[in-house]
Amino acid sequence: xxxxxxxxxxxxxxxxxxxxxxxxxxxxxxxxxxxxxxxxxxxxxxxxxxxxxxxxxxxxxxxxxxxxxxxxxxxxxxxxxxxxxxxxxxxxxxxxxxxxxxxxxxxxxxxxxxxxxxxxxxxxxxxxxxxxxxxxxxxxxxxxxxxxxxxxxxxxxxxxxxxxxxxxxxxxxxxxxxxxxxxxxxxxxxxxxxxxxxxxxxxxxxxxxxxxxxxxxxxxxxxxxxxxxxxxxxxxxxxxxxxxxxxxxxxxxxxxxxxxxxxxxxxxxxxxxxxxxxxxxxxxxxxxxxxxxxxxxxxxxxxxxxxxxxxxxxxxxxxxxxxxxxxxxxxxxxxxxxxxxxxxxxxxxxxxxxxxxxxxxxxxxxxxxxxxxxxxxxxxxxxxxxxxxxxxxxxxxxxxxxxxxxxxxxxxxxxxxxxxxxxxxxxxxxx
Amino acid sequence: xxxxxxxxxxxxxxxxxxxxxxxxxxxxxxxxxxxxxxxxxxxxxxxxxxxxxxxxxxxxxxxxxxxxx
Ligand code: HEM
Ligand code: SF4
Numbered sequence: 001x002x003x004x005x006x007x008x009x010x011x012x013x014x015x016x017x018x019x020x021x022x023x024x025x026x027x028x029x030x031x032x033x034x035x036x037x038x039x040x041x042x043x044x045x046x047x048x049x050x051x052x053x054x055x056x057x058x059x060x061x062x063x064x065x066x067x068x069x070x071x072x073x074x075x076x077x078x079x080x081x082x083x084x085x086x087x088x089x090x091x092x093x094x095x096x097x098x099x100x101x102x103x104x105x106x107x108x109x110x111x112x113x114x115x116x117x118x119x120x121x122x123x124x125x126x127x128x129x130x131x132x133x134x135x136x137x138x139x140x141x142x143x144x145x146x147x148x149x150x151x152x153x154x155x156x157x158x159x160x161x162x163x164x165x166x167x168x169x170x171x172x173x174x175x176x177x178x179x180x181x182x183x184x185x186x187x188x189x190x191x192x193x194x195x196x197x198x199x200x201x202x203x204x205x206x207x208x209x210x211x212x213x214x215x216x217x218x219x220x221x222x223x224x225x226x227x228x229x230x231x232x233x234x235x236x237x238x239x240x241x242x243x244x245x246x247x248x249x250x251x252x253x254x255x256x257x258x259x260x261x262x263x264x265x266x267x268x269x270x271x272x273x274x275x276x277x278x279x280x281x282x283x284x285x286x287x288x289x290x291x292x293x294x295x296x297x298x299x300x301x302x303x304x305x306x307x308x309x310x311x312x313x314x315x316x317x318x319x320x321x322x323x324x325x326x327x328x329x330x331x332x333x334x335x336x337x338x339x340x341x342x343x344x345x346x347x348x349x350x351x352x353x354x355x356x357x358x359x360x361x362x363x364x365x366x367x368x369x370x371x372x373x374x375x376x377x378x379x380x381x382x383x384x385x386x387x388x389x390x391x392x393x394x395x396x397x398x399x400x401x402x403x404x405x406x407x408x409x410x411x412x413x414x415x416x417x418x419x420x421x422x423x424x425x426x427x428x429x430x431x
Numbered sequence: 432x433x434x435x436x437x438x439x440x441x442x443x444x445x446x447x448x449x450x451x452x453x454x455x456x457x458x459x460x461x462x463x464x465x466x467x468x469x470x471x472x473x474x475x476x477x478x479x480x481x482x483x484x485x486x487x488x489x490x491x492x493x494x495x496x497x498x499x500x
Contacts, residue, residue, distance in 0.1 A: 079489065126442060127462065128461070130443035130461065130462045131443070131461050131462045133443065134443065134448070134459075134462045135445035135448035135452075135457060136448070138445070367480065367481040367485050368485060369484045374487065375487045375488065375489075376442075376488055379442055379488065380444075381442075384446075384449070387449075
């Protein structure tokens, strides 16, 4: 049992982040690490990859964990089917001492979702739900998504410039998409946005508000599942119900699992995608040559999106976590059972051992086996959807607003201090 | 070139289908990869290599010397 992991915006004690990683010996590195600029990677990554690929780190809670910074180690760790995310009840390292991380930061029985976490039950869940996310289905969703993106952009243009592209497009689009996916009526979008916000923005909501939002959303999903049972539509929940009926009883998803799946998709798929849309636009506009190149040759959109995903150094300060339920031998070093491992996907994405000119953004890079969606049995279920959303946003922006530019110098962009999902607070643009 | 897939690893992410639809498909029941042409023609080779490189579960392997083409 677990929750789908993502999240952002915990209050962070800034003094803790004032330390940068030191050399291979001695001083403990603190997560999250500091970067020189809003779009830049912490300088510590390169030193760690070079000298201390398996590093001991301290989390804001004071707990210790192990940080992996090299591509090969991160990929191997994530691909190892024995290990899963930290769960409530294990003795894994906590991110924050006081549960201030939001619904998804530290495993908390109160917010537990009934999604199987590991092994065969997880695979059964993945295969049933994953069916909905095939490349073909995503292609079918694309025209509708394009229309939504266009109308959101029209509204932004109407309100005048400068505008915040994250608020105007990045934040609403993924909610629309998830409502569509779940077969929730369009009028519910505002409530979905509120719930998602209340789960993840711990700085703006009290714990009571978060708890209330969780309860409301769970009640809403319970009703939605019942409504889909009574009258199935074309959506994901209906698909699971209708096709589940043909499966042997023990393989069918229970109502609790259906409800958890719906809630999990909002938690996992909203903030992550919203932030990525903002960061993508900022990264591409921060160097005009990138934008101009895409305007000249929109056929680069696909590889450009992958390169943005690789290059983004702002995925959240802890990477993906794994809890070691048994000893693990990593390059001859034994990590004992009970260790919490932070897999530094963004550091891995800059590993010179795998990516030539890793610190250069190459919009035509191919192949681009970045780890931004993870790897192995838990790799992002929604990645085809997220990719489609990013393609659509970029395609629509290049076509509708070719003169788009950042309205502030890159250095003035402000980061959200997310526990799990990093991003920019706003992306001010003009055109 | 000869292509192999390992269904037990595949997580249905569909990257291979996006890159090389002539060579890979996904099963309707569960989104798991289906190999359409185990020995793809040379024009498809770059896309197949890319699919193998980016498959999140390393479920695709390419034997460059295998097969006729
Ligand atoms: C750019 C946007 C996104 C990023 C960067 C992202 C990233 C990730 C990562 C790194 C994982 C792996 C977690 C782990 O191994 O512990 C993951 C898992 C997951 N993601 Fe995403 N994601 C994005 C968008 C989405 C969307 C749009 C959805 C669905 C609507 C989604 C649904 C999920 C689910 C359900 C899981 C759990 C999979 C499992 O445990 O089997 N994600 N995501
Ligand atoms: S890219 Fe890999 S994991 Fe995804 S569908 Fe193809 S074989 Fe399966």
